[in-house]
Amino acid sequence: MKRALLAVALLSIPTIAAATTAPDLSARVVIDGATDEYAADEWVLDATSPRPERPGDSQWGRDNDVHRVALTWDSTFLYIAVDCATYDSGLMVWIEYAPGGISRLDGLGDFRRQISFSRFAPNYIVWADRGDVFVARVSASQALQLRSEDEIPRAFSRNASGEGALEIAVPWSESFPAGGVLRLIAAVTGVTGTGTGDSAPDPSVALPAGRTDQATLDQVLAVTVDAGGNRKPDIGVAPAGAATVEPGGAALARSSAKVELVPTEKTFAPELSQSAEFVLVNNSTDPVRVYVSARVYAMDGRLVRVLYEDDERLLDPGTNSPNPLDTWNGIDGNGEPVAGGIYVFNLVWGEERGAREGSFNASVGVVR
Numbered sequence: 162m163k164r165a166l167l168a169v170a171l172l173s174i175p176t177i178a179a180a181t182t183a184p185d186l187s188a189r190v191v192i193d194g195a196t197d198e199y200a201a202d203e204w205v206l207d208a209t210s211p212r213p214e215r216p217g218d219s220q221w222g223r224d225n226d227v228h229r230v231a232l233t234w235d236s237t238f239l240y241i242a243v244d245c246a247t248y249d250s251g252l253m254v255w256i257e258y259a260p261g262g263i264s265r266l267d268g269l270g271d272f273r274r275q276i277s278f279s280r281f282a283p284n285y286i287v288w289a290d291r292g293d294v295f296v297a298r299v300s301a302s303q304a305l306q307l308r309s310e311d312e313i314p315r316a317f318s319r320n321a322s323g324e325g326a327l328e329i330a331v332p333w334s335e336s337f338p339a340g341g342v343l344r345l346i347a348a349v350t351g352v353t354g355t356g357t358g359d360s361a362p363d364p365s366v367a368l369p370a371g372r373t374d375q376a377t378l379d380q381v382l383a384v385t386v387d388a389g390g391n392r393k394p395d396i397g398v399a400p401a402g403a404a405t406v407e408p409g410g411a412a413l414a415r416s417s418a419k420v421e422l423v424p425t426e427k428t429f430a431p432e433l434s435q436s437a438e439f440v441l442v443n444n445s446t447d448p449v450r451v452y453v454s455a456r457v458y459a460m461d462g463r464l465v466r467v468l469y470e471d472d473e474r475l476l477d478p479g480t481n482s483p484n485p486l487d488t489w490n491g492i493d494g495n496g497e498p499v500a501g502g503i504y505v506f507n508l509v510w511g512e513e514r515g516a517r518e519g520s521f522n523a524s525v526g527v528v529r
Contacts (some may be wrong), residue, residue, distance in 0.1 A: 180389045181399050186235040194318030196242045196326045196337050199231040202399040206230040206347075206361045206382060209505075212406040214361045220370045221358030222246035224323045225349050230361050232345075232384060233400050237328040238394070239386070243347045243361075248323030249291030250358075254347045255283035256331065257381075258338040261509055261520050263299055264419070272297060272305070275356040279379035280408070282346060282519055285336070289317035289327045296329065297528040302457030304505045304522065334395060341387035346378055362406045383407050416451055419444035420451060420476065421521050425483075428526035431491030431498060437525045439506060443476035450475050451510040457489055458505045465504060466494045491527050501529035 178198035180189075190199050207229035218451040219226035224246050231242040245252050253274070262282035266274040272286050272295075286305075288295045294315040294456075296308040319325030336343070348360035356376040358368060364378050384392050384404045395403070421442040429435040443449055453470040469486050489506075493499050508521045 166235065168236065179434050180233070181397050182234050182395060184236045184396055186233065186238075186240065188235065190235075190240050190330075192240075192314045192316050192330050194326055194328055194337065195318035196231060196244055196328065199233065199242055202401040203231045203233045204229050205232045205384070205401050205404040206406075210401075210406075212362055212380075214363070218363070219349060219359035220368050221250065221349065221372065225250045225358055225488055226350055227252070227347055227359045227361040230347055230382070231400075232382075232404065234333075234386060234394050235517045236333070236396065238332055239336065239343070239394075241327075241329050241331070243327045245325060245327070245347075245349060246323045247319060247325065248289070249354075250349050250351045252317070252327050252347065253289075253350050253357075254285075254287040254327065254329070255281075255345060256285040256287075256336070257281060257283040257344045258336045259284055259399075260511070264521065265306075265520055268521075269305060270524070271295075271353060273353050274350050275354060275373055275375045276348070276350065277377050278346070281346065281375055281378070281381050283345070285331065287315070287327070287329055288455070289315075292317055292319065294327065294329070298335075298521070299522070303505050304328060304456075304462050304464075307464030310377065337394070338386065341390055342385050344381045344382055344383045348378065365396070365408070379408060380406055406442070415452070420453070420510050422455070422487075422493060422521060422523050423480070424508050424523055424525045428528050429491070430528040433528065436488045436490045437506075437527075438483060439523065440480055440483055441474065441476055442480050446478055448475060448477050449512075451512055452514050453508060453510045454508075455487070456507045458507055459499075460503050460505065462495070465499060466492070473514075478486070489525075499527055501527050503527075504514075 218222045226246045228244040233240050262284040264282045265277035283507050286297045294317045296313045315329040317327045324374045348357040349477045350357045355372045356374050360378050362380040368376050422439050424439045429437045452471040453474050454470045457465040480510050503526050506523045510519050
């Protein structure tokens with residue numbers, strides 16, 4: 162009889178072998194750079210996934226490789242973990258939850274990489290290297306802004322051979338996807354100006370072997386976190402069952418346009434009656450009709466001035482002729498001159514008025 166009772170008791174002990182999302186996972190999921198607490202059905206990209214992420218498939222070698230990606234959530238946080246090897250590299254994770262993110266990384270200062278995305282524009286950039294983790298957020302109304310560890314808990318561990326793991330917890334209060342689906346990519350990358358040798362999910366074509374070659378990532382992990390559309394994360398579901406790998410763009414139906422903003426000068430002096438001008442570049446092969454909005458931000462993310470909202474443009478392929486609206490005289494929204502320093506032009510566009518389907522940032526310097 163005692164043996165029977167013991168067997169029943171053992172069966173009733175909770176296990177994380179088949180864990181699901183729950184109202185509160187803080188007692189189990191600890192953001193410490195160790196990933197042994199994640200269950201089998203929380204590893205959404207690994208060697209057993211429908212789209213396998215195989216250790217050792219990196220163009221940069223086995224010591225610079227994404228091994229697997231775990232994901233789960235409770236009512237407060239989205240938890241993401243990545244097992245990887247980054248012997249002489251680092252790891253980046255990008256998360257998209259709303260229109261207005263970034264489509265490429267080659268103009269983002271310390272986050273600058275030779276990496277672009279196809280129909281995917283993340284709002285969060287996570288960069289982990291040598292124990293440090295930096296998190297930045299961007300949206301249609303907010304330029305790139307660093308987030309503190311109090312706001313976004315994170316941890317990154319790595320041993321002498323480069324094996325390690327990244328963990329982050331992103332609060333739903335600022336990242337809940339309006340459509341119920343969030344999307345992400347993880348990739349090994351190096352210092353400023355490098356590309357990537359391995360991403361998860363893998364792109365549709367092989368990544369280049371050169372560390373500074375341009376890489377385009379066109380496959381994303383899409384995770385349905387709110388199937389019922391009630392603006393609350395689904396509880397009691399297995400994350401692996403809610404995750405799929407898809408070509409970029411399916412979740413938020415992004416614009417086919419690829420628009421950039423290019424300043425004609427990197428610096429200008431308002432006191433010498435100079436202004437900062439820019440031109441719009443259509444990188445698609447066909448003319449596109451888009452509605453564009455342009456804003457100026459300070460480096461701390463503060464909105465300085467709205468230049469225009471939803472201005473309709475017909476853009477030919479390539480660099481378009483200057484438009485009188487595409488200029489800034491160094492005056493803020495209150496009519497006051499701004500201080501000298503670096504400012505960010507933020508361009509957002511969509512194929513319908515009010516849509517936010519793509520975004521591009523470029524910096525310019527004010528000389529006083």
